[in-house]
Amino acid sequence: MNDILEFNEIYQEAKGTWNDGRLRFSKQTVVYKNSKTGKLDSIPVPELTQAQWRRVCLGHGIKLCTSTGNIYKYDGFKDTDLEKISEYFKANYKVELIEKDMCVKGWNWGTAKFNGPLLSFEVNDSPAFEIPLASVSQCATGKNEVTVEFHQNDDTEVSLMEVRFYVPPTTGDEGSDPVEAFVQNILSKADVIQATGDAVCIFRELQCLTPRGRYDIRIYPTFLHLHGKTFDYKIPYTTVLRLFLLPHKDQRQMFFVISLDPPIKQGQTRYHFLILLFSKEEDISLTLNMNEDEVERRFEGKLHKNMSGSLYEMVSRVMKALVNRKITVPGNFQGHSGAQCITCSYKASSGLLYPLERGFIYVHKPPVHLRFEEISCVNFARGTTTTRSFDFEIETKQGNQYTFSSIEREEYGKLFDFVNAKKLSIKNRGFKEGMKGNDNMYSDSDDDQHDAYLERMKEEGKIREEANDSDDSEGESGEYDSKASASESSADDGDSDGDRKKKPAKKAKFVKERKPRKKEKKAKDSSAPKRPMSAYMLWLNSSRDRIKSENPGISVTEISKKAGEMWKQLGKEKKEEWDVKAEEAKKEYDRAMREYKERGGGSSVSSKKERKKKGGKNEEKKKRKSGGGREKEKERATGNDSFKSREFISSEESSSESDKGKGRKRKWSVHRLALKSLAQTNRH
Numbered sequence: 001m002n003d004i005l006e007f008n009e010i011y012q013e014a015k016g017t018w019n020d021g022r023l024r025f026s027k028q029t030v031v032y033k034n035s036k037t038g039k040l041d042s043i044p045v046p047e048l049t050q051a052q053w054r055r056v057c058l059g060h061g062i063k064l065c066t067s068t069g070n071i072y073k074y075d076g077f078k079d080t081d082l083e084k085i086s087e088y089f090k091a092n093y094k095v096e097l098i099e100k101d102m103c104v105k106g107w108n109w110g111t112a113k114f115n116g117p118l119l120s121f122e123v124n125d126s127p128a129f130e131i132p133l134a135s136v137s138q139c140a141t142g143k144n145e146v147t148v149e150f151h152q153n154d155d156t157e158v159s160l161m162e163v164r165f166y167v168p169p170t171t172g173d174e175g176s177d178p179v180e181a182f183v184q185n186i187l188s189k190a191d192v193i194q195a196t197g198d199a200v201c202i203f204r205e206l207q208c209l210t211p212r213g214r215y216d217i218r219i220y221p222t223f224l225h226l227h228g229k230t231f232d233y234k235i236p237y238t239t240v241l242r243l244f245l246l247p248h249k250d251q252r253q254m255f256f257v258i259s260l261d262p263p264i265k266q267g268q269t270r271y272h273f274l275i276l277l278f279s280k281e282e283d284i285s286l287t288l289n290m291n292e293d294e295v296e297r298r299f300e301g302k303l304h305k306n307m308s309g310s311l312y313e314m315v316s317r318v319m320k321a322l323v324n325r326k327i328t329v330p331g332n333f334q335g336h337s338g339a340q341c342i343t344c345s346y347k348a349s350s351g352l353l354y355p356l357e358r359g360f361i362y363v364h365k366p367p368v369h370l371r372f373e374e375i376s377c378v379n380f381a382r383g384t385t386t387t388r389s390f391d392f393e394i395e396t397k398q399g400n401q402y403t404f405s406s407i408e409r410e411e412y413g414k415l416f417d418f419v420n421a422k423k424l425s426i427k428n429r430g431f432k433e434g435m436k437g438n439d440n441m442y443s444d445s446d447d448d449q450h451d452a453y454l455e456r457m458k459e460e461g462k463i464r465e466e467a468n469d470s471d472d473s474e475g476e477s478g479e480y481d482s483k484a485s486a487s488e489s490s491a492d493d494g495d496s497d498g499d500r501k502k503k504p505a506k507k508a509k510f511v512k513e514r515k516p517r518k519k520e521k522k523a524k525d526s527s528a529p530k531r532p533m534s535a536y537m538l539w540l541n542s543s544r545d546r547i548k549s550e551n552p553g554i555s556v557t558e559i560s561k562k563a564g565e566m567w568k569q570l571g572k573e574k575k576e577e578w579d580v581k582a583e584e585a586k587k588e589y590d591r592a593m594r595e596y597k598e599r600g601g602g603s604s605v606s607s608k609k610e611r612k613k614k615g616g617k618n619e620e621k622k623k624r625k626s627g628g629g630r631e632k633e634k635e636r637a638t639g640n641d642s643f644k645s646r647e648f649i650s651s652e653e654s655s656s657e658s659d660k661g662k663g664r665k666r667k668w669s670v671h672r673l674a675l676k677s678l679a680q681t682n683r684h
Contacts, residue, residue: 136190278312377425529592532585535578
């Protein structure tokens with residue numbers, strides 16, 4: 001049996017939402033890593049006391065109980081995982097995996113049992129539902145009634161606000177109130193802040209950027225109290241995810257960032273980060289409100305009763321000791337100016353982007369923290385306003401995109417090298433070389449990852465160009481030129497200056513249409529040899545039946561996607577075999593093409609095109625000659641160069657139309673003579 005069992009896409013409920021992650025069983029520990037927050041749950045094997053397997057909403061789940069009173073629940077297992085996990089538990093943990101069914105009767109009358117951090121509501125000795133007491137924010141009492149309120153999670157579309165329990169009066173001891181006992185059991189494990197005792201220390205008038213203002217920070221043993229002029233915030237240490245200490249770019253100030261989950265609330269606004277700004281020159285002498293023995297026993301040398309130093313050092317040191325989390329600082333990254341951050345803009349607000357050893361953090365409005373594990377790829381894009389800056393885009397695996405814009409061009413090399421060293425997927429690989437003065441340095445390019453479909457299309461495009469260059473390019477260009485010359489000549493004959501300016505513009509639009517070119521491409525010789533297939537296509541044709549049999553009901557697009565993934569994972573030796581076959585097919589195609597051209601293949605089509613074009617040119621010349629001769633005769637007959645009737649302006653009209661025009665002109669002339677003779681008779 002394997003020493004380690006690993007499962008992906010295992011879900012854990014956290015404040016009303018399901019977060020996926022990875023669960024690993026080893027001989028020493030059970031470790032669960034949350035994909036969203038990166039938080040680790042580590043359970044030592046000697047502490048495991050009970051394990052249950054049960055059917056839940058996402059399939060099947062495991063409930064683990066420890067000797068310390070903690071309970072962990074993980075969902076998302078399959079039916080087939082039961083036997084494998086059960087055998088592993090027996091062999092390595094000496095714990096039996098018990099199958100336990102949930103009650104689905106829907107009854108609302110049962111028994112409430114408090115089992116460590118869980119409130120279990122059972123019907124007929126089977127749990128109907130369980131409430132994590134850590135999610136309880138408040139507990140109110142009434143007559144024979146208890147109302148339990150919950151912390152709200154911004155990531156959930158629908159949230160459970162409260163649950164009410166009816167506690168019937170008992171006939172037991174008169175001194176004990178069942179409602180009060182129920183409430184005390186909840187509050188003992190609930191995440192309800194109760195300010196009991198004095199603060200360990202107090203920091204006065206600290207500048208806070210998020211939420212904005214000046215706050216007094218009171219440090220209590222279990223929570224942090226922010227007291228301002230308008231708002232008060234109580235932050236339990238259990239909601240603190242990470243601590244960051246970041247130097248400002250001016251080297252005179254420091255940011256201290258506290259990441260929170262769930263966030264603190266101010267009306268409808270949620271603050272996932274608490275950002276404090278300190279001056280490096282500000283010092284403080286601090287005395288803890290505890291005796292020396294208690295400080296030594298509780299903090300084990302991390303803190304002392306009397307301390308002095310910079311204000312930001314004292315705040316960060318106290319927070320690190322009470323929260324029991326490491327402080328993250330910038331790594332080895334240095335920008336163009338020597339700072340450990342990059343000036344940029346995010347959502348129209350200027351701020352600082354800090355490349356860390358395991359992620360990026362942006363301060364301060366709004367703050368953003370992105371871990372490398374949740375980043376899908378990064379992209380270097382052209383600046384929208386000037387070429388002196390560029391944009392840095394980050395795409396996450398959840399589909400979100402963050403764009404940090406207006407980064408100075410000089411920062412590009414340092415940032416590119418940092419991203420490359422962290423082995424992040426760069427969407428436009430090759431952008432670095434283009435920064436050296438190329439006009440198209442910000443043009444879109446393809447993903448850094450291998451794309452079998454893209455390579456196949458490129459190879460087929462090259463072969464198609466080689467096969468069609470001799471036939472299509474010459475014919476198309478000749479056709480284009482003949483149309484252009486015809487339009488120019490017809491526009492020049494017999495037009496006035498004003499008409500000569502307007503008509504070529506209209507003809508130019510017609511000449512630029514490419515529709516005839518597409519029609520010409522269809523006329524190809526069917527006896528010509530077919531172009532060879534690439535190595536990928538040869539492999540795909542041989543593997544298509546196998547892919548269909550292994551994945552019944554798979555669609556055509558899914559076959560291409562699956563084949564691309566299989567081609568990526570194919571070994572180098574296997575790919576070389578198909579490359580050799582593709583090279584042989586290419587040589588065979590070249591030999592067949594030479595024989596085809598020696599037999600005169602393709603010449604008949606091109607000769608027809610040439611004869612057609614020559615004939616068209618001769619007809620245009622004849623039209624121009626005949627049209628010009630008729631106009632010159634008319635000009636001599638009338639003797640008036642300035643006057644022309646509408647019928648003779650365009651040389652493109654048919655001869656029948658011109659004859660009709662002549663007829664109309666003759667009738668008009670005869671009518672004019674008749675009027676003249678009638679006038680003479682009246683005079684006499």
